[in-house]
Amino acid sequence: MAxxxxxxxxxxxxxxxxxxxxxxxVDFWAPWCGPCRAIAPVVExxxxxxxxxxxxxxxxxxxxxxxxxxxxxxxxxxxxxxNGGEIVDKVIGIVAKSKLExxxxxx
Amino acid sequence: MKNVxxxxxxxxxxxxxxxxxxxxxRARLNVILLEKAVLGGQVVATDWVENYPGFxxxxxxxxxxxxxxxxxxxxxxxxxxxxxxxxxxxxxxKKITLSNRVITTHAIIIASGASPKKLGVPGEDIFYGxxxxxxxxxxxxxxxxxxxxxxxxxxxxxxxSLFLTKFAKKVYLIHRRDxxxxxxILQERALANEKIEFLWDSVLTGIQGLTDVEKISVQNLKxxxxxxxxxxxxFIWVGILPNLEFLPEVVEQDQYGFILVDANMQTSxxxxxxxxxxxxxxxxxxxxxxGDAAIAVFSAEHYLENVKE
Numbered sequence: 001m002a003x004x005x006x007x008x009x010x011x012x013x014x015x016x017x018x019x020x021x022x023x024x025x026v027d028f029w030a031p032w033c034g035p036c037r038a039i040a041p042v043v044e045x046x047x048x049x050x051x052x053x054x055x056x057x058x059x060x061x062x063x064x065x066x067x068x069x070x071x072x073x074x075x076x077x078x079x080x081x082x083n084g085g086e087i088v089d090k091v092i093g094i095v096a097k098s099k100l101e102x103x104x105x106x107x
Numbered sequence: 108m109k110n111v112x113x114x115x116x117x118x119x120x121x122x123x124x125x126x127x128x129x130x131x132x133r134a135r136l137n138v139i140l141l142e143k144a145v146l147g148g149q150v151v152a153t154d155w156v157e158n159y160p161g162f163x164x165x166x167x168x169x170x171x172x173x174x175x176x177x178x179x180x181x182x183x184x185x186x187x188x189x190x191x192x193x194x195x196x197x198x199x200x201k202k203i204t205l206s207n208r209v210i211t212t213h214a215i216i217i218a219s220g221a222s223p224k225k226l227g228v229p230g231e232d233i234f235y236g237x238x239x240x241x242x243x244x245x246x247x248x249x250x251x252x253x254x255x256x257x258x259x260x261x262x263x264x265x266x267x268s269l270f271l272t273k274f275a276k277k278v279y280l281i282h283r284r285d286x287x288x289x290x291x292i293l294q295e296r297a298l299a300n301e302k303i304e305f306l307w308d309s310v311l312t313g314i315q316g317l318t319d320v321e322k323i324s325v326q327n328l329k330x331x332x333x334x335x336x337x338x339x340x341x342f343i344w345v346g347i348l349p350n351l352e353f354l355p356e357v358v359e360q361d362q363y364g365f366i367l368v369d370a371n372m373q374t375s376x377x378x379x380x381x382x383x384x385x386x387x388x389x390x391x392x393x394x395x396x397x398g399d400a401a402i403a404v405f406s407a408e409h410y411l412e413n414v415k416e
Contacts, residue, residue, distance in 0.1 A: 033245050034169035035152050038145035042188065062248075072318065074249045074340070075236040092236040093245070094151070096143040097188045098206045 005040075005047050005056045010066040013059070020055055023083040023107040027058040028068050028076050035094050036077040042097050043079070050104045054081075081107055111200050113137050113212040114411050115404075118191050118203075119350075121148025122393045123218035123383025125175045126400035132182035134408055140179075141205070143190035147172030148220040149347075149384070150393060154244040154270045158290070159393045168244070171393070191219075191353040196376050199414060213414055214378045214407040217354070217366060218400060221347035221384040221391075226258065230314030231343070238320025238340045243267040247274045250340045256281060256323050258311050259344035265289035265297050267344060272302040279336060281306045281325055314341055349385045361387040372403035378410050 008016050008026070017024045027043050029036035040058075047056035061068040061076060071080065071087075081088045081103060089103050117127045120142030131138040145151060153168030162171075179186070194215070195202040203210050223241035225231055231239055240246040247270060255275045257268040260282035266289070271278050280297065285307045287294045297303055306325055312333060313324040320341055326333040349365050359367045359375040365388070366381040368374055374381050380403035383396035 030248070032248060034154075034167065035145070035242065035245050037169055038147055038151040038172070042145060045188070072237060074238055074319065075240055075242070075246045077245070078236065093242065094144050096190045098143065098190045 004051075005044055005058050008057045008059050008064075010064040013064075013067045016055075016057060017082050018085040020082070022053065022055045023081060023088065024055040024057055025104065025107075026080050026082065027056075028061050028071075028073050028078045028080070029058055030060060030062045030076060032062075033076050039077050039094055042100070046097070046100060046104060049101075054104055054107055079103075083107060111213055112210045113139055114415075115139075115214045115216065115407055116141065116201075116203055116210065116212040117216045117218060118353075119148065119218035119220050119383070119385070120146040120186065121218065121220045121383060121396065122150060122175060123220070123385075123396040123400040124148075124216075125172075125179050126397040127216045127218055127382060127404050128179045128184040128186070129175075129182060130401055130404035131407070132179060132184040134404065136404075136408070136411070139185045139187060139210075141187055141189050141191060143188070146176050146186070149222075152242045152244055154247075154267065156393065193353050194355055196355055196357055196379060199378065201378065214410055215380070216372075216400070216403045216407060217351075217358075217374070217379065217381045217385055218383045218396075218403075219350040219353075219385050221349050223344065224346045224348045226311060226343055226345055228311055228313050230316070230320075234314050234316060234320045234341070237318065238316065238338075239314060240340065240342050241344065243270045243342060246340070246342075247271050250275045252276050253339035254337065255279070255340035255342060256311070256325075256336065256338045257342045257344065258282075259346075260284060260287045260289065261344065261346070262289045262293060264344035265293040267342065268303060269293070269296055269300060271342065272300055275340075276302065278303045279306055279325075279338065280304070281309050281311055283308065283310050283328060311341070311343075347384060347391070351385065363387075370402075371406040372399055373406055378407070378414070380407055 079091045114137040117140040128140045150168040157165040192204045256279040372380045382399035382403040
């Protein structure tokens, strides 16, 4: 079952992402970031397609500074694919939906 | 008549593509707009637009895109997120290969826009996302009370440097000439801004750091001297390159790769038009892109009347 895109926080990151049984795509974003707003619907579309095998999450970097700090994020949107607590792949900025599909197909 | 999928395919969903979509949908053409990533193009990364008529207070880039999108949706324009891989323009009925299928069309408007150009200096690629950026609205707030460098002297470089001063405590604006190319009003604001220090006649020659950007090398072209400056970020706005990885050679381009068109926005191939930043043009603005697009649809309609008879 696809669950949409889950909001995660610094406090829930460990449990929801690093300990997740399924691979997790985390969209690091902020309300002031135009391109982040633009890519959000694309991430939702991907969640509808890949939701069965991949968990989709988003992390507001304004409200949750610890997690993006830990991963050295200085540019958003950044999409990071985690599996088994490790980074599998990372995309910075806006890229073609087909590139994101390729990345998710590898998960 | 042969079975053809579309009258018109519009490639790209920035201001030019959306305007072409608006006019084509209102002309009741059988049309589809293809966007490979997100609608709005470079405008979604533009913090503030003050020179597009109709918005006396100015409008944020993303908000303007939202309004343009709402307007085309009102006329039921078909929009698909899909990337164009290649085009076959050898027959009047043109074939476009997408990431998942091939479609056919009588006419095409290429409005695929452009992307920020790289400088090609050492460190630029490895520090991308670690202090190197081309998007102030995405990354500016990460540099609150930090020192950043910006490279360029055109509208984008000056406008976005001004935006960066809202966050950074200092912005070094590096420009290879001794005066800016940006709009006069932007120049006035930048020259009056105490947070901006201009490094005239200078070029960025390298970006260094351990894991993230820590310093840059800047060479003065007049004296030949190179100095190192400690910065936390480096924004690069030195022009754009057209997004044309799918373009066949038969479509003529200028020396920089932008598509050559006539006054009707027609390219060297009948039935193929170009509009906006992707075409060879002396000025690239939202206002010019939408004008190009309206003309391109008008020309495409004439073409379609003839070929479909």
